[in-house]
Amino acid sequence: MTSRCFVFAMLAALASGSLAATAAGAPAMAQQPNYARTDNNPRLADIMEAARVRHLKLWFAGKAGNWDLAAYEANQIKARLEDAASLYQSLPLSDVTAMAAPIDALAAAIAAKSPAKFTAAFDHLTAGCNACHQNNERSFIAIRQPTSQPFSNQVFEGKR
Incomplete structure (x- = not known):
């Protein structure tokens, strides 16, 4: 996956809080980028919610030392971000390089089965x-x- 795809996907997360933001006094949706649903694609907010759930599960898998599950959840995050990038091609490219390093560091920490590296990479992500x-x-x-x-x-503990 390219760095551009990660940026697309991460930017997709931006759409998930638009209604709550308006209610809380944030800028109205009309003033913000429009990542509206098109055709039969899932809503961008739904794609990003799936990524958020995987982010949460990734944390508990890594903290439990279940590296197979952590790798699985990391790949699921990557897949959700790829989905967002391919389905919502109008997402801005401003942060193309921002997510490549955190994703690479996370993959390396999981492969190394290092709790300390995992925590640092998770925080970087x-x-x-x-x-x-x-x-x-x-x-x-x-x-x-x-x-x-x-x-x-x-x-989350996995088989020992």
Whole structure:
């Protein structure tokens, strides 16, 4: 996947909070880029919500040392970002290089099975997402390291 695709996808996350932002006094949607649904494509906000869920699950997989699950979730994030980039080609290219380094660092940390490198790479990825949001008038969408595990029906520890 190209760096351009990652930027497209990360920028897609920007669309997911538009209605809440208007309600909170943020600029009206008419003043912000329009990433409206086209044809039968899934809504951009829905694609990015799927990526956010994978981001959360990635964290718990990595913290549990389940590197196979972490790699799977990282690949799912990558796939959601690729979906957004291919379906919403009008997304701006302003942050093309912003996500390449965090994604590469995350893949390397998972391959190394290093908890310390994983945490640093995860934080780098998260910062890249937030920077993309800020650069594209979506600073009201901010993500962070998860603080609680909402998936009580999934085992993150893996087989030992």
